Amino acid sequence: MCRPTNSTTSALPQRPSRLLLTHDSFVFNDDHKQTQKHSTSNPYLHGLGGPSLISTILTVAFYVALLFAWEYVAFLLISRVAHVDPLLQIDVNRQIIARHVAVDFSSLVYCAYLAITHRHVCGELLHASPFGGLKRTDSMREEDFEKRVFRYHPGAQRLMVIFFVYQVKNMYDSLYWDDGLEFVAHHILAGMAAWGGMFPGCLHFYALFYFGFSEISTAILALLANFDPQHGVVGLDAVFPKTKLVLGGLFVISFIICRLIVWPYVTYYFAKDALRAIRSDSKLAEGRRGYLWAIFYCCAGLSAIQVLFLYNMIIVTGKEEIEKLLS
Secondary structure, rough: OOOOOEEEOHHOOOOOOOOOOHHHOOOOOOOOOHHHHHOOHHHHHHHOOOOOOHHHHHHHHHHHHHHHHHHHHHHHHHHHOOHHHHHOHHHHHHHHHHHHHHHHHHHHHHHHHHHHHHHHHHHHHHEEEEEOOOOOOOOOOOHHHHHHHHHHOOHHHHHHHHHHHHHHHHHHHHHHOOOOOOHHHHHHHHHHHHHHHHHOOOOOOHHHHHHHOOHHHHHHHHHHHOOOOOOOOOOHHHHOOOHHHHHHHHHHHHHHHHHHHHHHHHHHHHHHHHHHHHHHOOOOOOHHHHHHHHHHHHHHHHHHHHHHHHHHHHHHHHHHHHHHHHH
């Protein structure tokens, strides 16, 4: 007979090692006790009770390879229409456009799609108000912080896998194209934030906004990057001036909505829940406080950077564009 063991890990329900390609592959029908065992075991190995660490790594590798393949297909498709303009007949220019469209835009749109598909997870935010006037009595209650910070959501886990995949590929691209250390640092921090949401695992409720909804403006910016003289195709703005103007307008509108209106609103509740979780005596907080502190300060830093970005966008860039129109 086998000797019985008191190890918590051995009592955990086994997760199969497989590629996570559908929503159902992120869904596990454990009972409450089994979920609690997963959540209170080593969080850096088991997360909140979702797919196994091995399955996640295999899926990341698969999707990164898929992004490389899709980027090459986009390059070939652009080559088919290279006769439209001499700029497209230059290999480097086609590679740049393929990168921004196939990798950046496609990935971010898919992240936004996943967030929209699972918007019911964070639906409480629509019925709450930090000022109290419109707030429902059952929405965003402070005593319910644990379910918003520590509850597993399959859709959010899937979103974070895709977002992490994008950051891995984007970091490679930033190094290959010599975008600059600030871009590499951003991809590392963003990737760590997404990975931390899976392992040790927390804040799935808020992940849908930060890794999904807020990236709508970034997706438009990815298309606009094709016109950037440093990171895009030099001279493309002269060939398609109206396209650049339309994308610029859409980006400004989406940035104001996603990053300057909705972002502070969501961050208000995120900060309250994160601090309450850190200071709580919940077993689920054990092993996760370090990540919660890190993501708290990271979010504060990003919020400050966005204010500076708005200043640069309105004062500096806006002034330059007005001068161009007047001339």
